Amino acid sequence: MRxxxxxxxxxxxxxxxxxxxxxxxxxxxxxxxxxxDQMKGRGTGSKENEKAAQYIAKHFKRYGLKPLGTDxxxxxxxxxxxxxxxxxxxxxxxxxxxxxxxxAGKTIVIGxxxxxxxxxxxxxxxxxxxxxxxxxxxDDNASGVAGLLELARVYATNSTTENYNFLFxxxxxxxxxxxxxxxxxxxxxxxxxxxxxxLNMDMIGRLNKENGVxxxxxxxxxxxxxxxxxxxxxxxxKHYTGYEGRGGSxxxxxxxxxxxxxxxxxxxxxxxxxxxxxxxxxxYASLKQILELEKYILDSSxxxxxxxxxxxxxx
Numbered sequence: 232m233r234x235x236x237x238x239x240x241x242x243x244x245x246x247x248x249x250x251x252x253x254x255x256x257x258x259x260x261x262x263x264x265x266x267x268d269q270m271k272g273r274g275t276g277s278k279e280n281e282k283a284a285q286y287i288a289k290h291f292k293r294y295g296l297k298p299l300g301t302d303x304x305x306x307x308x309x310x311x312x313x314x315x316x317x318x319x320x321x322x323x324x325x326x327x328x329x330x331x332x333x334x335a336g337k338t339i340v341i342g343x344x345x346x347x348x349x350x351x352x353x354x355x356x357x358x359x360x361x362x363x364x365x366x367x368x369x370d371d372n373a374s375g376v377a378g379l380l381e382l383a384r385v386y387a388t389n390s391t392t393e394n395y396n397f398l399f400x401x402x403x404x405x406x407x408x409x410x411x412x413x414x415x416x417x418x419x420x421x422x423x424x425x426x427x428x429x430l431n432m433d434m435i436g437r438l439n440k441e442n443g444v445x446x447x448x449x450x451x452x453x454x455x456x457x458x459x460x461x462x463x464x465x466x467x468x469k470h471y472t473g474y475e476g477r478g479g480s481x482x483x484x485x486x487x488x489x490x491x492x493x494x495x496x497x498x499x500x501x502x503x504x505x506x507x508x509x510x511x512x513x514x515y516a517s518l519k520q521i522l523e524l525e526k527y528i529l530d531s532s533x534x535x536x537x538x539x540x541x542x543x544x545x546x
Contacts, residue, residue: 252385252523252526253381253385253519253522253523253526254381254519255515255516255518255519257377257380257381257384258377258378258381258515258518258519259377259510259513259515261373261376261377261380261381262369262373262374262377262436262510262513262515263510264286265283265286265345265368265369265373265376265377266347266367266368266369266373266508266509266510267367267510268365268367270282270283270367271349271350271365272347272348272349272350272351272365272366272367272368273345273346273347273349273368274346274347274348274349274350274352274353275310275312275322275324275346275349275353275403275404275406275407276310276312276320276322276323276324277349279349280324280345280346280349280403281325283345283346283376284305284325284327284345284401284403287304287327287345287376287379287380287401288303288304288305288327288329290380290383290384291304291327291329291383291399292304294329294383294384294387294388295387295388296329296330296331296383296387296399297329297330297331297332298328298329298330299328299329299330299398299420299421300325300326300327300328300420301418301420304327304328304329305325305326305327305328306325306326306327306328306414306415306418306420307323307324307325308323308324308325308326308403308404308410308411308414308418309321309322309323309324310322310323310324310403310404310407310410311407312353312354312407322404324346324403324404324410324411325403325411326400326401326402326403326411326412326414326415327345327400327401327403328398328399328400328401328415328420329383329398329399329400330396330397330398330399330421331383331386331387331396331397331398331399332396333392333393333394333395333396333397334392334396335393335394335395335396336425337395337396337425337426337427338395338396338397338398338421338425338426338427339395339396339397339398339426339427339428339429339430339529339532340397340398340400340426340428340429340430340485340490341379341382341383341397341398341399341400341429341430341431341432341529342379342399342400342401342402342412342429342430342431342432342481342482343372343375343376343378343379343401343402343431343432343433343481344372344375344376344401344402344403344404344405344406344411344412344433344480344481345372345373345376345401345402345403346372346402346403346404346405346406346407346411347366347367347368347371347372347373347406348366348368348406348504349365349366350362350363350364350365350366351363351364351366351506353406353407355406355504356504356505356506357503357504357505358504358505358506358507361505361506364506365506366504366505366506366508367506367508367509367510368508369436369508369509369510369512369513370434370435370436370437370497370500370502370503370508370512370513371433371434371503371504371508372405372432372433372434373436373510373513374432374434374435374436374437374513374518375431375432375433375434375435375436376401377436377518378432378435378495378518378521378522378525379399379401379432381522382399382522382525382526382529383397383399385526393533394533395427395532395533398421398426400412400415402415402481405433405480405481409480409481409483409484411481412481412482412483412484412485413484415484416484416485416487416488423488423490426485426490427491427532427535427538428451428452428490428491428492428493428532428538429482429485429490429491429492429493430482430492430493430495430525430528430529431480431481431482431485431492431493431494431495432494432495432496432525433479433480433481433494433495433496434496434497434498434503435495435496435497435518435521436497436512436513436514436515436517436518437497437498437500437502437512437513437514438468438497438514438517438518438520438521439497439498440469440517442469442471442498443468443469443470443471444468444469444470444471444495444496444497444521444524445470445471445472445473445494445495445496445497445498446470446471446472446473446493446494446495447472447473447475447476447478447482447492447493447494447496448473448475448476448478448482448486448491448492448493448494449472449473449474449493450474450475450476450541451476451486451491451492451493451540451541451542452491452538452539452540452541453539453541454491454532454535454537454538454539455491455493458528458531458532459472459528461531462524462527462528467520467523467524467527468517468520468521468523468524470524476491476492476494478494478496480494480496482494489540489542490540491538491539491540491541493528495521495525497517497521
């Protein structure tokens with residue numbers, strides 16, 4: 232087996248190739264498609280949220296991913312809205328699941344949530360008098376879904392059959408309490424024991440270049456330390472790590488069933504959960520650079536036969 236260091240050196244030598252794999256123009260297209268005013272904030276249970284699910288499924292099919300939901304690409308579940316702005320209600324939600332089957336025994340999960348908070352009626356808006364106002368959610372989380380779709384495209388259309396499968400999941404109802412990812416781990420469409428690790432993206436479109444991108448979950452497996460030790464900081468976007476696996480997004484659901492996780496996040500900003508989180512504010516060049524770092528980590532992990540889980544809970 233090649234060492235991680237050797238793999239790292241090889242990948243660095245391909246820097247020009249890697250820089251060409253992800254397309255800034257395509258990332259921008261996805262964000263504008265998901266976060267324009269016609270999508271009305273993709274609130275759970277809305278027809279616009281359904282359109283977003285169809286958009287993702289269409290691209291999964293285009294890239295040749297196999298459907299691995301319970302109804303084609305879709306895994307339906309019920310989401311309860313418990314908010315003071317509207318009466319309690321039950322809404323139908325969906326995960327969208329595409330499978331890159333490389334004939335391997337283990338699978339890497341790549342996820343991002345595609346719902347947002349709609350027109351302010353399901354709660355969570357931080358703006359005053361925002362009921363009826365469209366919350367586009369360009370950063371939260373059209374940026375993560377754009378990253379999900381680009382990773383799916385690159386892995387599905389390259390000339391390599393990796394030694395792990397990939398399961399791409401766009402989660403529904405994250406804003407209501409991680410409901411889509413919790414439903415998946417409770418009703419998995421692959422055996423959870425075969426999952427190598429899980430990468431999650433939530434709000435990766437507004438990079439603070441002084442701070443860098445946050446990568447939470449570094450401590451969930453000792454193997455991550457080996458991979459990160461090979462990263463040349465001059466070759467990739469600035470980043471910093473957090474040890475804990477929990478942290479306000481869908482990787483938490485996987486962490487809680489003892490699956491190693493990494494969660495990529497560019498941090499809060501004044502437009503978070505407000506009607507001003509619009510596509511023109513996303514930093515598409517930095518979003519592309521974050522994907523290049525993610526792919527380096529993913530490709531390095533392909534060389535590892537095991538990804539032992541290490542609990543990061545404090546005693």
